[in-house]
Amino acid sequence: MSKDNTQRAVFATKIGAVAATVGSAVGLGNIWRFPYETGVHGGGAFIACYIVFVLVLGVPLLCAEFMLGRGTRSNILGAFRHSSPSGRYWVGTGYMVIIASVMILWFYSVVAGWTLGYCYDSVTGVIAGMDTADIGEHFAEMTSGWRNVVLTLVFLTANAAVLLGGVTKGIERASNLLMPLLFVLLLVLCVNSLSLDGLKAGLTFLFRPDFSKITSEVLLGAMGQAFFSLSIGMGCMTVYASYFNKDSRLGRTAMSTALLDTMVAILAGVIIFPAVFTYGFSPEQGPALVFQVLPVVFGRMPGGMIWSSIFFLLLIVASLTSTVSLSEISISYFSEDLKMSRRKATLVSTAIVMAGATICALSFGPLGGIEIFGLSLFDALDFVTSNICLPLAGLAISLYVGWVVPKKFTKDQMTDGGAYPFAWYGLLMFVLRWVCPVAITLIFLNSIGLI
Numbered sequence: 059m060s061k062d063n064t065q066r067a068v069f070a071t072k073i074g075a076v077a078a079t080v081g082s083a084v085g086l087g088n089i090w091r092f093p094y095e096t097g098v099h100g101g102g103a104f105i106a107c108y109i110v111f112v113l114v115l116g117v118p119l120l121c122a123e124f125m126l127g128r129g130t131r132s133n134i135l136g137a138f139r140h141s142s143p144s145g146r147y148w149v150g151t152g153y154m155v156i157i158a159s160v161m162i163l164w165f166y167s168v169v170a171g172w173t174l175g176y177c178y179d180s181v182t183g184v185i186a187g188m189d190t191a192d193i194g195e196h197f198a199e200m201t202s203g204w205r206n207v208v209l210t211l212v213f214l215t216a217n218a219a220v221l222l223g224g225v226t227k228g229i230e231r232a233s234n235l236l237m238p239l240l241f242v243l244l245l246v247l248c249v250n251s252l253s254l255d256g257l258k259a260g261l262t263f264l265f266r267p268d269f270s271k272i273t274s275e276v277l278l279g280a281m282g283q284a285f286f287s288l289s290i291g292m293g294c295m296t297v298y299a300s301y302f303n304k305d306s307r308l309g310r311t312a313m314s315t316a317l318l319d320t321m322v323a324i325l326a327g328v329i330i331f332p333a334v335f336t337y338g339f340s341p342e343q344g345p346a347l348v349f350q351v352l353p354v355v356f357g358r359m360p361g362g363m364i365w366s367s368i369f370f371l372l373l374i375v376a377s378l379t380s381t382v383s384l385s386e387i388s389i390s391y392f393s394e395d396l397k398m399s400r401r402k403a404t405l406v407s408t409a410i411v412m413a414g415a416t417i418c419a420l421s422f423g424p425l426g427g428i429e430i431f432g433l434s435l436f437d438a439l440d441f442v443t444s445n446i447c448l449p450l451a452g453l454a455i456s457l458y459v460g461w462v463v464p465k466k467f468t469k470d471q472m473t474d475g476g477a478y479p480f481a482w483y484g485l486l487m488f489v490l491r492w493v494c495p496v497a498i499t500l501i502f503l504n505s506i507g508l509i
């Protein structure tokens with residue numbers, strides 16, 4: 059990537075742009091957060107809402123962010139400033155997402171640190187053969203001490219190293235190679251699920267929605283998960299789209315991103331829930347769920363610790379491609395608006411994230427007493443960013459692109475400057491103008507009890 063903003067880099071190939079976008083979307087959000095949110099919110103009904111939100115809010119907002127990014131070739135603030143004459147009144151949203159991206163990195167890198175720890179524990183055989191109770195203790199021990207902090211900081215150092223390598227070299231190469239591998243491994247684990255006793259119970263939990271379970275909490279949770287998983291409402295996809303080629307066909311890229319991302323999440327569900335019911339876990343354990351269930355699954359497979367080492371290694375890479383995109387939000391702001399060199403911007407951003415992530419990592423141990431609205435620091439950061447900041451930014455982006463940005467701009471973007479027809483343009487604009495803002499507002503009002 060260039061150091062100044064007069065000559066921005068582009069992803070070298072079209073497939074590379076899609077792979078990097080999918081790399082941002084696919085991460086702990088799919089494999090860690092999706093199963094735990096599904097478990098907490100009762101299964102099938104949550105998933106049904108989630109899928110509706112991906113289609114109705116996710117795909118249109120992905121298109122909106124892509125248009126802003128590629129059309130202005132700038133970071134999230136510039137994307138507002140340069141897309142319409144009154145764009146400067148909307149930059150407040152840009153500042154909010156920059157702050158939210160840092161807050162997400164605070165807790166995300168802690169979970170990525172757990173992944174690192176589990177990879178190490180698989181290679182050394184420490185977690186081999188642990189049963190349901192042992193693994194619970196192991197998880198509690200790992201997360202409650204300084205090991206949690208060290209793992210988090212090691213992960214963030216790796217993140218900084220990728221970022222210093224630059225956009226096309228670092229991100230694209232890693233995504234192209236390792237994302238397909240992760241997908242294959244998930245398929246292997248799904249096949250393994252087929253042989254478990256809890257298969258039927260797990261699949262029923264996942265795919266038989268009990269619509270009477272849809273509460274305001276389920277709706278808010280499913281909406282937050284859709285935003286989090288697709289990396290939308292964060293300016294992330296805006297920044298990435300600013301590296302797209304002229305002929306990237308935004309509509310198609312949005313659809314493929316949403317499809318692949320949802321497939322990975324569903325695969326993760328099919329891996330986790332049959333095992334939950336087979337090995338006597340509770341689906342409602344929250345953030346620890348996947349880290350307790352998976353080692354037991356691997357422990358029962360032939361050659362389990364080898365599979366486990368590879369799996370956690372790939373999960374680290376999937377997390378890295380997401381944290382790199384999250385970091386890119388503040389780094390592009392520091393380097394383009396505050397005129398820092400790319401190197402300095404990366405170091406400043408890493409320092410801020412390391413400081414916050416350390417505190418967050420300690421919230422499982424020494425700082426466990428600190429509560430915000432009855433939630434631990436970790437849970438509060440997760441809730442506020444995913445369920446409030448991302449949908450709020452999504453609301454602003456849909457209103458802005460739907461009502462304020464000139465039609466010529468949006469039409470040009472969706473048709474690659476007239477090179478390809480885009481039959482869904484009218485529907486897309488209708489959804490951005492009306493459906494997204496009304497749906498997000500209603501869900502917010504509903505969740506605070508006003509309707």
Ligand code: PHE
Nearest residue numbers: 083085086087088286287289
């Ligand atoms: N979508 C990523 C994941 O599922 C997380 C993320 C959220 C990345 C917001 C960028 C922006 O893991």
